[in-house]
Amino acid sequence: MTVETQYVGPDAVQALVHYAQAQGLDRLTLISDDRTWPALGEAVHSALSGVGADVQLALLEGEEVIADGERVLEIMAPGNQNDRTFLAVGAGTITDLTRFVSHRLARPFISLPTAPSADAFTSANAPMVVNRFKRTLDAQEPMAVFADMNVLCAAPSDMIAAGVGDILGKYTALADWRLGALLWDEEIDQSVMDTMYRVLHNVSGQLDAIGRREAVGIAELMRGLLDSGTAMAHWVNSRPASGSEHHLSHYWEMILLQQGRPAALHGAKVGVGAVLMARSYQNLREISVDEVRARLERTPRAQPDEERIRIRAGYGALAEQVIAEHAEALEMLPVLSVRMRTRLVDHWEDVRAIAEDVPPPEEIAAQLRKVGGPTHPADLGFTALEIDDALRYAHYMRSRLTVRWVERALGLL
Numbered sequence: 001m002t003v004e005t006q007y008v009g010p011d012a013v014q015a016l017v018h019y020a021q022a023q024g025l026d027r028l029t030l031i032s033d034d035r036t037w038p039a040l041g042e043a044v045h046s047a048l049s050g051v052g053a054d055v056q057l058a059l060l061e062g063e064e065v066i067a068d069g070e071r072v073l074e075i076m077a078p079g080n081q082n083d084r085t086f087l088a089v090g091a092g093t094i095t096d097l098t099r100f101v102s103h104r105l106a107r108p109f110i111s112l113p114t115a116p117s118a119d120a121f122t123s124a125n126a127p128m129v130v131n132r133f134k135r136t137l138d139a140q141e142p143m144a145v146f147a148d149m150n151v152l153c154a155a156p157s158d159m160i161a162a163g164v165g166d167i168l169g170k171y172t173a174l175a176d177w178r179l180g181a182l183l184w185d186e187e188i189d190q191s192v193m194d195t196m197y198r199v200l201h202n203v204s205g206q207l208d209a210i211g212r213r214e215a216v217g218i219a220e221l222m223r224g225l226l227d228s229g230t231a232m233a234h235w236v237n238s239r240p241a242s243g244s245e246h247h248l249s250h251y252w253e254m255i256l257l258q259q260g261r262p263a264a265l266h267g268a269k270v271g272v273g274a275v276l277m278a279r280s281y282q283n284l285r286e287i288s289v290d291e292v293r294a295r296l297e298r299t300p301r302a303q304p305d306e307e308r309i310r311i312r313a314g315y316g317a318l319a320e321q322v323i324a325e326h327a328e329a330l331e332m333l334p335v336l337s338v339r340m341r342t343r344l345v346d347h348w349e350d351v352r353a354i355a356e357d358v359p360p361p362e363e364i365a366a367q368l369r370k371v372g373g374p375t376h377p378a379d380l381g382f383t384a385l386e387i388d389d390a391l392r393y394a395h396y397m398r399s400r401l402t403v404r405w406v407e408r409a410l411g412l413l
């Protein structure tokens with residue numbers, strides 16, 4: 001399925017009503033929480049009820065809504081939803097919950113973003129918390145998105161900054177993808193790549209306006225997030241939008257979940273992750289091919305057994321799960337690392353050219369600062385040890401080649 005209609009403008013509620021009438025959608029379930037109900041949910045409910053639609057409500061109460069089994073149960077509890085269209089009124093978490101439940105009920109859903117906070121609105125996967133562990137589950141894209149500019153411009157500033165962080169994370173995500181193609185024969189798609197670089201260019205050109213919450217900037221950010229999500233949904237996986245900076249974010253998120261600490265915004269973690277990974281790329285730029293040869297000579301190759309030991313050191317109770325998810329990649333490691341080592345020498349100038357396209361860490365930090373976003377993981381409450389551990393172990397979060405594996409091969413990790 002693809003997103004049929006995408007509205008970003010001043011009167012999303014009216015646009016939604018027209019769309020629902022044109023599509024004959026008169027039985028709906030609206031999902032929102034304590035914050036998104038007054039911001040938009042209530043207006044959506046009264047407008048649709050006003051034209052005679054039957055709108056059932058699922059208002060998720062409480063301080064922190066996370067995408068877990070309890071919330072799924074809460075949404076599904078009323079039953080009798082087999083002929084309803086779902087409306088997700090909220091940011092990432094509400095959208096993921098709605099995307100998951102509606103998909104499992106084989107019903108479509110419509111997204112009504114309340115903040116330009118992440119690129120998940122138009123994506124097809126739902127990151128859900130299962131046993132205190134975040135897992136990416138198959139779900140679906142919305143049939144339509146109606147983003148209201150007045151609501152988005154009034155969104156909490158940390159959520160706007162998080163959206164910018166999720167976009168700026170593409171600098172390192174795209175560089176990682178290009179490394180994967182160069183060193184590991186990963187498939188790449190130039191048009192997806194072009195879309196993502198265009199989004200980066202457009203959003204980074206509007207940071208002052210976004211910082212001032214001007215409609216022109218916020219609209220560009222929202223469109224960028226929607227385009228990024230769509231590019232991800234149409235590619236085989238999240239590769240175009242998620243690399244080593246996301247792995248850091250996932251690692252920190254795992255720590256917070258395991259310890260029952262309050263969540264930090266996805267895009268905020270991604271933004272500070274991008275600053276750290278930009279430093280890695282900066283380091284690569286300064287290495288000569290002779291140094292690459294010398295480093296490969298003295299750095300032992302990655303071996304499955306040693307990697308399993310490292311994963312156990314970094315993941316505690318979750319280690320076996322991480323190892324199981326990487327079973328195939330771990331076994332392939334000796335073969336892949338031989339190939340990668342040869343390519344690193346043969347194509348070192350290409351690696352450096354990829355690294356050149358990542359701005360220096362100070363520049364990404366300055367961009368985040370323009371929208372009032374955090375620039376260092378300590379700003380999000382992570383300790384020096386948690387930052388260190390993420391740098392040491394986060395690349396095991398996904399079986400994907402990133403700048404971290406290149407640093408690993410060169411003994412820089």
Ligand SMILES: [Zn+2]
Nearest residue numbers: 118119166270
């Ligand atoms: Zn993201």
